[in-house]
Amino acid sequence: MIRYPISEAELIALINGVQPNWIGRAQTRIQHYIAAGGYTDDSDFWGEIKHVYISLQHEKCAYCETKLQGAVLASKVHEVEHYRPKSEVKPWPNHKVVHWKDFKPAWPTGAGSKVGYYKLAYHHLNYAIACTRCNSTLKSSYFPIRGKRDIQNSDPANMQKESALLLYPISSVDPDDPQELITFNGVLAVPRHSDGPANERAVTTIEFFQLNHEDLTSRRAVEIRTLWFALQLAKINPQDKQLYEDTIALMCSPQSPFSSCVSAFLELTKTDYPTAEAMAKLIITALTANQPLTA
Ligand SMILES: [Zn+2]
Known part of the structure; x- marks a missing residue:
């Protein structure tokens, strides 16, 4: 995960630029839900501003x-995700789901709620x-928290007491930058901190989104292989060094897939080249042999 930096005012300006009356119409809809005591719609209203987030x-x-x-x-x-679920909140972890059947967090993850965060159904910082x-x-309708659920709140900026366990990457409404909490050991996502709330948020996010499932580690491996080859080519073709350095910089930039993992690996090549080299060779060999890359 990486953070997508933007101020709330800039985000609102982008939404207004795409749909000038969307926020006003959203507020009218929210008033209906408040009168009804919950989310009562199922229209794809947020689809009108989806491209703001895609971009x-x-x-x-x-x-x-x-x-x-x-x-x-x-x-x-590109699915529009409601960070805080709008219609209900299911308790997590659900041990009937195969991915989470053995995950037993040592910290509270909050009770479920038949009513969702309906006042945030159209909040720009909930998408x-x-x-x-x-x-x-x-994700479905799960939203694990360490604190007390605050269903009736209408402003994500004032909901820190919930102590959300999943990270939210848009703007800075979530005080934690994902890359400050989650780093990578080769293709594997790992918590940067060994204990405390920072560790709990990282571990929950990694487990919840199955960030070390083979369907992701295999794709991160492909990126690391490309990065490794670019590093080697830069060494043996000094005349094209800039070309390879530009490629490496692009691979680590926010617009590239798995940039957090790729950046962490590049950092390792600078701080501990022998370990990075051994790891790259292991990853490339596993890819060639079509072997899984999991913990
Ligand atoms: Zn995804």
Whole structure:
């Protein structure tokens, strides 16, 4: 995960630039839900401003950093995720789900709620673009928290007491920068801190979104292989050094897939080259042999 920096005012300006009356219409809809005591709609109203988030996130999934190309002809692959679920909140972890059956966090993860965060159904800081895997299959209506659920709140900036366990990457409404909490050991996402709330948020996010599932580690491995080859080519072709250095810089930039993992690996090549080299060779060998790369 990476943070997508933008001020709230800039985000609102982008939304107004796409749909000048959207925020006003959203507020009218919210008044209906407040009168009804919950979310009562199922229209794709947020679809009107979806492209603001697709563009802000460089067509990447907010959680797994997969590149979701096809904003124009395949915009359905970009799902609008409600960070805080609008219609209900299911208790997590659900041990009937195979991915989480053995995960027993040592910290509270909050009770469920039949009523969702309906006042945030159209809040610009409750949206992110996510892939089907992360949004539909995994996120669903879960929202683990360490604190007390604050269903009636209408401003995400004032909800820190919930102590949300999943990271939110848009703007700075979430005080934690994802890359300050989650780093990578080769293709594997790992918590940067060994204990405390920072560790709990990282571990929960990694487990919740299955960030070390083979469907992601295998794709991160491909990126590391390309990075490694670019590093080697830069050494043996000094006349084309700039070309390879530009490629490496692009691979580590926010618009590239899995940039957090790739950046962490590049850093390792600078701080501990022998370990990076051994790891790169292991990854490339595993890819060639079609072997899984998991913890
Ligand atoms: Zn994803």
